[in-house]
Amino acid sequence: xxxxxxxxxxxxxxxxxxxxxxxxxxxxxxxxxxxxxxxxxxxxxxxxxxxxxxxxxxxxxxxxxxxxxxxxxxxxxxxxxxxxxxxxxxxxxxxxxxxxxxxxxxx
Numbered sequence: 583x584x585x586x587x588x589x590x591x592x593x594x595x596x597x598x599x600x601x602x603x604x605x606x607x608x609x610x611x612x613x614x615x616x617x618x619x620x621x622x623x624x625x626x627x628x629x630x631x632x633x634x635x636x637x638x639x640x641x642x643x644x645x646x647x648x649x650x651x652x653x654x655x656x657x658x659x660x661x662x663x664x665x666x667x668x669x670x671x672x673x674x675x676x677x678x679x680x681x682x683x684x685x686x687x688x689x
Contacts, residue, residue: 624688631684635677 627688628685631681635681639677
């Protein structure tokens with residue numbers, strides 16, 4: 583009789599443990615799904631930001647070239663150096679550094 587009582591209690595304990603593990607599993611799956619969705623959203627945003635940065639760099643380079651050629655004619659006598667896309671390399675590196683820093687903050 584005591585053996586039967588022990589087996590009954592042990593079975594109940596195992597069933598409770600199984601129930602709690604199943605609940606934990608459901609919660610972990612839910613969290614995993616949420617994190618995957620968040621990861622996809624951040625990847626989408628990062629891709630969008632990269633495209634935006636690239637477009638802005640191209641526009642800046644184009645504007646700088648136009649401005650530089652116009653300014654070169656007007657300021658040649660004053661000794662102001664002509665701005666070209668090559669001068670924007672350091673700006674481009676700074677933008678890339680800031681982009682990586684932003685990605686680090688988002689994650």
